[in-house]
Amino acid sequence: MLEVKAEHLSFAYEKELVLGDVSLHAKPGDFICLLGQSGCGKSTLLRLIAGLEKSDPNQLQVGGKPVEKPSLDRAMVFQDYGLFPWMSAGANIDLALKQKFPDWSKEKRKETTLLWMNNLGLEESLYDKLPLDLSGGQRQRFATARAFALDAPLMLMDEPFGALDAVTKALLQDTVLQLWDKEEQRKTVFFVTHSVDEALLLATDIVVLGQSPSRVIYTHHFEEGHRPQRDTMFSDPEVMELRNTLFRIIDQEIQSKAKAAREAGV
Amino acid sequence: MKNLCKKYLGIISIGLGLVIFYVLLTDVFNVLSDFLFPSLGQVISLIPDYIGQLLEGLVSSLGLLVTSYVLAVLCGVSLGTLVGLKAGLRKNLNPYITAFSAIPVPLLTPYAINIFPTFRLASIFLIWLGAFWVILGTTVGAVQSIDKRYLENAATLELPPVTRLFRVILPAASPTILVGCSVALNLSFMMLAVAEMFGASSGMAFFIQYYSDFARFDLVMLGFLFVAAVLVTIMCLFDLLKARILHWTLNN
Numbered sequence: 260m261l262e263v264k265a266e267h268l269s270f271a272y273e274k275e276l277v278l279g280d281v282s283l284h285a286k287p288g289d290f291i292c293l294l295g296q297s298g299c300g301k302s303t304l305l306r307l308i309a310g311l312e313k314s315d316p317n318q319l320q321v322g323g324k325p326v327e328k329p330s331l332d333r334a335m336v337f338q339d340y341g342l343f344p345w346m347s348a349g350a351n352i353d354l355a356l357k358q359k360f361p362d363w364s365k366e367k368r369k370e371t372t373l374l375w376m377n378n379l380g381l382e383e384s385l386y387d388k389l390p391l392d393l394s395g396g397q398r399q400r401f402a403t404a405r406a407f408a409l410d411a412p413l414m415l416m417d418e419p420f421g422a423l424d425a426v427t428k429a430l431l432q433d434t435v436l437q438l439w440d441k442e443e444q445r446k447t448v449f450f451v452t453h454s455v456d457e458a459l460l461l462a463t464d465i466v467v468l469g470q471s472p473s474r475v476i477y478t479h480h481f482e483e484g485h486r487p488q489r490d491t492m493f494s495d496p497e498v499m500e501l502r503n504t505l506f507r508i509i510d511q512e513i514q515s516k517a518k519a520a521r522e523a524g525v
Numbered sequence: 526m527k528n529l530c531k532k533y534l535g536i537i538s539i540g541l542g543l544v545i546f547y548v549l550l551t552d553v554f555n556v557l558s559d560f561l562f563p564s565l566g567q568v569i570s571l572i573p574d575y576i577g578q579l580l581e582g583l584v585s586s587l588g589l590l591v592t593s594y595v596l597a598v599l600c601g602v603s604l605g606t607l608v609g610l611k612a613g614l615r616k617n618l619n620p621y622i623t624a625f626s627a628i629p630v631p632l633l634t635p636y637a638i639n640i641f642p643t644f645r646l647a648s649i650f651l652i653w654l655g656a657f658w659v660i661l662g663t664t665v666g667a668v669q670s671i672d673k674r675y676l677e678n679a680a681t682l683e684l685p686p687v688t689r690l691f692r693v694i695l696p697a698a699s700p701t702i703l704v705g706c707s708v709a710l711n712l713s714f715m716m717l718a719v720a721e722m723f724g725a726s727s728g729m730a731f732f733i734q735y736y737s738d739f740a741r742f743d744l745v746m747l748g749f750l751f752v753a754a755v756l757v758t759i760m761c762l763f764d765l766l767k768a769r770i771l772h773w774t775l776n777n
Contacts, residue, residue, distance in 0.1 A: 311677050329680040337674065345696040345773040354692065358682050389773050 261322040261332065261413040261447050262287050263308060268318040269472070270300075270307060277303045279472030285464070287412075288445035292458035294505065295468035296513050301451045304468070305415050308449060309335050321413065331359050334411035338418045341402030342390040348401045349376070349386030355405050375404040379434060396427035403431065407438055416450045420457070428457075433489070436461055455505045459487050459498060467508055470516045477508050563743040571747050578732065579751050585727040586717055586755075589645070593652035594713050598706060601657050605664025605702075606694065615665065622665070626658035631719045644724025648717075655716035656709035663705025667698035700774055703767050710763060714756060729755065 263285040270278040277300040285291050293301040307314045308321060309329055316325030321333070329335075342351045352372040356363065363371075373383055379400040390398050399419055406414055416435075420428045439445055452458055458465050463486065467477040479501060481487075487498045530537065544565065550556045552564045608614045608622075630651055637647040671694060679693040695702075721730035733748035 309681060311680065329677075329683065331681075331683050333681070335678075335681040337678065339674065341678070343675065343678065343693065343696070345699075346692070354684075354688075355682050358684060358688075391773060 263413070263447065263449070264320045265304075266318055268304075268307070268314065270303060270312065270314065272303075276472040278307075280474045281468070283466055283475055283478070285447055285449070287447055288463075290439060290445075290448045290450065290461055290463045292462035292465050293449065293451045293468060294453075294455065294458050294465060294509065295473065296470065296509060296516070297453070299468045299471050299512075300473040301468055302417050305335075305417050305449055305451055308413075309333050309415050331409060332411050333413045333415055334406035334409045336399075336402050336406045336414070336416040336419045338421050341405075341419075342398060344390045346389075347387045348390055348393060348398070351390070351401060352376075352405045352408055355409055359409050371408055372404075375408040376401070378407070378438060379404040380430070396423055396431070399423060399431060400434075403435060412446055414446050414448045416448065418451050418453065421453065429489070432457065432460060455502055455509070456492075458505070459492060459502060460489055462486075465505065467505065470512050470519075476512065477505070479505075560740075561742050563746055567743055568746045568750065571743060575744065575747060578727075579729075579748070582727050582729045582732045583751075583755060585725070585731075586721065586729040589648050589652060589720065589728070590713055590717050593649045593716075594656055594710065596649075597653045597656035597660055597709060597713070600653075601660025601705075601709070602664050602695075602702060605661045606668050606690070606698075608661075609665045609668025609698075610694070615669065619665070622658070622661060626662055630655040630716060634719065634723065638723065648720035648725065651720050652713050652716040655712045659709040659712060660702070660705045663708075664698065664702050667701030667705070668694060670701075671697045696773075699770055703770065707763065707767070710760070 263283075265281050265283050268278055268281040269276065281300075281304060283291075293304060295301050303312065306312045307319055308326065310326045310333065311329060314326055316327075319326055342348060343354075346354065349369075349372055352375065353368050356368045356371060360368070373386065376383065376386065381397065381400050381404065385393065385397065385401075390401070393401070403416075403419065406416075420431050423431065439448060450458075450461055452461075462479075463481055463483075465477075465479045466475055468474070469476040487495065492498045547562075548565055551559065551562050552566070608618055633654065634647075634651060637650050638644065641647040641650060675693055675697045679689050684693065717728075718730035721728040722734055725731040729748065729752045733745050733752070736742075736744035736748065
């Protein structure tokens with residue numbers, strides 16, 4: 260439920276400018292999917308919002324305040340290494356809960372952990388398993404369960420399902436969407452993805468970033484009740500037109516980048 | 526018992542092979558000098574008379590070894606973690622760590638005897654120093670090379686410094702730190718032998734040195750076998766501890 264505002268946001272890793280001029284406004288409860296080709300700065304933008312990289316206080320604000328450092332108000336789901344491998348999967352969630360809710364008893368933390376494990380389709384017996392002993396899908400469910408259990412108003416998901424098989428990915432997409440949708444006060448979600456279809460399925464707002472140093476080159480907002488559904492989206496002409504537009508825009512960016520590289524003799 | 530034998534069949538077979546080889550070279554074919562290499566039966570028959578002396582030596586040696594090694598682990602890991610985490614400290618201290626760790630510790634024996642009031646303290650210092658540099662060096666490297674994503678994960682959870690240290694940094698660095706601790710333990714055994722060569726009145730290495738001076742090579746051999754048994758036991762216990770700490774890694 261946090262508002263995120265980026266105005267002419269730029270960012271460079273040492274001398275390499277990654278974000279050129281990014282402006283966007285996420286309202287509380289929005290599900291923003293960031294699309295774009297590899298290396299365009301989607302993950303960098305997410306890291307700036309998370310506070311893992313320093314940003315100009317005038318260019319990026321979360322909840323009306325500049326982002327100074329990482330916070331438990333911004334739960335992050337990484338593609339890999341979401342869990343600490345030396346503690347059990349359940350203990351990973353417990354550690355986060357202990358940090359967020361220091362007054363909670365051990366029993367309440369365990370109860371909450373099991374509740375969110377259940378919400379994400381994880382059996383109770385997996386609580387004591389090490390991440391090493393879990394499948395990729397189960398690990399990502401735990402990481403997502405931890406993010407939801409923290410009850411952070413802003414969730415940042417960096418290609419969380421990128422390495423999963425199609426079936427597990429679809430199940431997790433549906434679960435995340437249901438959990439986000441059923442809350443009275445929806446969380447604001449930033450979701451980085453390479454997949455146009457994933458963005459169409461999840462987003463309330465799609466933001467496409469251009470080539471690095473990037474800027475926002477396309478946005479689309481779905482009105483409430485008009486978001487594509489998995490079973491009908493491929494037969495809906497409007498959604499298909501939007502899908503083609505998104506593919507065309509991304510392809511044009513790739514072509515123009517390749518042309519620029521050729522002209523520069525790279 | 527049957528399962529245990531099956532599990533350690535390779536180790537037991539090699540051990541038996543070595544014993545048979547020694548018996549063939551000594552008792553059967555008399556290839557080796559029986560003065561320097563007494564028969565195994567002769568060595569074993571000495572155990573009842575000398576076990577008291579050997580155990581007294583064991584207690585004395587373990588006193589030196591455990592004190593020095595534990596101190597080296599505490600100092601090496603804590604200082605190494607601090608230096609590994611602080612780029613500024615690392616930059617300024619690394620040349621000195623490299624320079625000091627290159628000095629062979631046995632060469633410092635005269636200085637240790639001169640500086641410390643007792644031979645025992647001098648011995649503890651030398652064993653400590655031998656283990657300390659290795660643990661310090663590997664800990665600095667281990668902490669410095671922790672996967673950034675673990676630290677970022679900890680940052681997003683706003684873990685306080687102490688929790689971050691004990692629940693993230695040390696576990697993440699533990700595989701490499703434990704390699705250093707293992708090498709340091711071997712070095713400690715060597716330094717223990719050096720330390721007991723001067724000023725000691727008991728100890729496992731002292732036992733060997735003492736009877737070597739009297740050319741009692743049957744007792745020297747007994748000392749060797751006893752030291753070997755103790756070292757194997759300590760290394761096995763260390764490996765068990767290591768496997769317990771690293772239960773989360775692929776190799777365990």
